[in-house]
Amino acid sequence: VFRAFARKYGDIVSLRIGSREMWLVSRPDLIAQIFRDHHPHFEKDWGPRRGHYVLDGGIVTAEGADHRAQRTQFSRLFSRAAIAAQRDAIADAIEDWSNRRRDGETIDLHREMSFLGIDIAARVLFGSRIDLPSAHDMAEVVMALFRRWMVPFGRHVPRRNPRLQVAPIFEQLHRNRYREGLLSSLFDLPDSGPHIRTFLMAGQETIRLATSWSWFLISKHPEAGERMRAEGEPYAECVLEEAMRLYPPQWMVGKRAVDDYPLDGYVVPRGTTVLMSPYIVQRDERWFADAERFVPERWQHAEPNPAYFPFGGGARRCIGETFALVEGTMILSMLAKKWRFACEGNADLDAGLTLTPRSMMARVAAV
Numbered sequence: 001v002f003r004a005f006a007r008k009y010g011d012i013v014s015l016r017i018g019s020r021e022m023w024l025v026s027r028p029d030l031i032a033q034i035f036r037d038h039h040p041h042f043e044k045d046w047g048p049r050r051g052h053y054v055l056d057g058g059i060v061t062a063e064g065a066d067h068r069a070q071r072t073q074f075s076r077l078f079s080r081a082a083i084a085a086q087r088d089a090i091a092d093a094i095e096d097w098s099n100r101r102r103d104g105e106t107i108d109l110h111r112e113m114s115f116l117g118i119d120i121a122a123r124v125l126f127g128s129r130i131d132l133p134s135a136h137d138m139a140e141v142v143m144a145l146f147r148r149w150m151v152p153f154g155r156h157v158p159r160r161n162p163r164l165q166v167a168p169i170f171e172q173l174h175r176n177r178y179r180e181g182l183l184s185s186l187f188d189l190p191d192s193g194p195h196i197r198t199f200l201m202a203g204q205e206t207i208r209l210a211t212s213w214s215w216f217l218i219s220k221h222p223e224a225g226e227r228m229r230a231e232g233e234p235y236a237e238c239v240l241e242e243a244m245r246l247y248p249p250q251w252m253v254g255k256r257a258v259d260d261y262p263l264d265g266y267v268v269p270r271g272t273t274v275l276m277s278p279y280i281v282q283r284d285e286r287w288f289a290d291a292e293r294f295v296p297e298r299w300q301h302a303e304p305n306p307a308y309f310p311f312g313g314g315a316r317r318c319i320g321e322t323f324a325l326v327e328g329t330m331i332l333s334m335l336a337k338k339w340r341f342a343c344e345g346n347a348d349l350d351a352g353l354t355l356t357p358r359s360m361m362a363r364v365a366a367v
C-alpha cells in the first residue's frame with residue numbers, strides 16, 4: 001500500500017492514518033538529511049511510548065544525552081576488532097546447527113534461523129548458552145507485541161502480557177555462562193535487564209530475517225548458491241546485502257519531528273511522524289538498475305549508496321551492523337558448503353514491523 005502511494009504521489013506524501021499525521025519520504029538525499037538531523041530535530045517514534053515496559057532504559061528507547069552516553073558505551077563493545085574476536089564462537093554455533101541437520105528432512109527454515117540467531121546471540125553477546133525452543137517462544141511473543149506497538153497504525157496492545165516470560169531466560173543466560181561475551185560486563189551492573197532485553201531482541205529477529213530471505217532467494221536462484229559454495233565469504237556477503245535490499249528486515253523506519261522541520265521547500269509540522277522505507281527506496285529503478293531482480297553481483301564493487309539503508313543511518317544507525325554482517329556472511333558461507341535448502345512454493349508475507357514470512361518450509365539436501 002505504501003509503495004503504491006509513493007509511486008502515485010511522489011517522494012514526499014502526506015498521509016493521515018486515524019488521527020495521526022504522517023509523511024512518507026522516499027528520496028535518498030532527504031532520507032540522509034533526516035538521519036543526519038536526528039538529534040535534535042527528531043525522536044524515535046511510536047515504539048518508545050507504547051512499548052516502554054519491555055525496552056525502557058535500553059538504548060533503543062533512549063533519547064538525547066542518555067542516548068549519547070549509551071551509544072558511546074556500547075559502540076566500543078561492538079568494534080570491528082571485538083566482533084572479529086568472536087568468530088570462533090559464531091562458527092561453533094553454526095557447526096552445532098549443521099550437525100542437527102539430516103539429509104532429506106524438511107524443516108521450517110525461518111524458525112530454524114531463529115534458533116541459530118538466538119544461539120549465536122547468547123554465545124557472542126553474553127558468553128552463554130540458552131534453551132533454544134523456550135527462547136524462541138519468548139522471542140515470538142515479544143515480536144508479536146512489537147509488530148503491534150511499532151506499526152503506527154497497529155492496534156492497541158495491553159501493557160502486561162502474562163506470556164512474556166523473560167525472567168527464566170535471564171536466569172539461564174546468567175547460570176550457563178562459559179566464556180567472555182561482548183556484553184558480559186552487563187551482568188555486573190545492578191540494572192542490566194533493559195540492556196539485555198534490548199540486545200537480545202534487536203539482534204535476533206533482524207538477522208533471522210536476513211538469513212531466511214537469503215536462503216529463499218538462493219533456493220530460487222541455484223546458480224547463486226553454487227557461486228557461494230565456490231567463492232565463500234566474499235560472495236556470501238553480496239548475497240546477504242542483496243537479500244536485505246529486496247527484503248529489508250526492518251522495512252520501515254519512523255521518526256517524530258520535535259519541532260517544525262524544513263524539508264525540501266516544505267515544513268514538516270511538529271509532532272508529525274516521518275516514515276522512511278528501505279523496502280520502497282531499495283526497489284526503486286531510479287537508484288538500482290533491474291531493481292526487482294536478485295543480482296548479488298551488484299555488490300561486488302559497489303560504492304556507498306544513500307538509497308541503500310537497511311541499517312538506518314545517522315546517530316541511530318544500527319549499532320550491531322558489523323556483527324550482523326559477519327554473522328550473516330558466516331552462516332551463509334559455512335552452511336552452503338554442507339547443505340542445499342529447497343524452499344517450497346512462495347513465502348507468505350506478513351508485513352508488520354518486519355517483512356516476516358509466516359513459514360518457510362524447505363527440504364534439506366547434503367552437498
Ligand code: HEM
Pocket residue numbers: 044059060071198199202203204206207210244248249250253254309310311312313315316317318319320321323324
Ligand atoms: C540484519 C540485521 C540487522 C538489521 C537489518 C538491523 C536494522 C536496524 C535499523 C534499521 C536500526 C535503526 C532503527 C531506527 O533508526 O529507528 C537498528 C538499530 C539498532 N540495532 Fe540493528 N539491525 C540488525 C542487527 C542488529 C544486531 C545483530 C544488533 C545487536 C546485537 C542490533 C542492535 C541494534 C540496536 C541496539 C539499535 C538501536 C541503536 C540506537 O538507537 O542507537 N541490530 N537496527
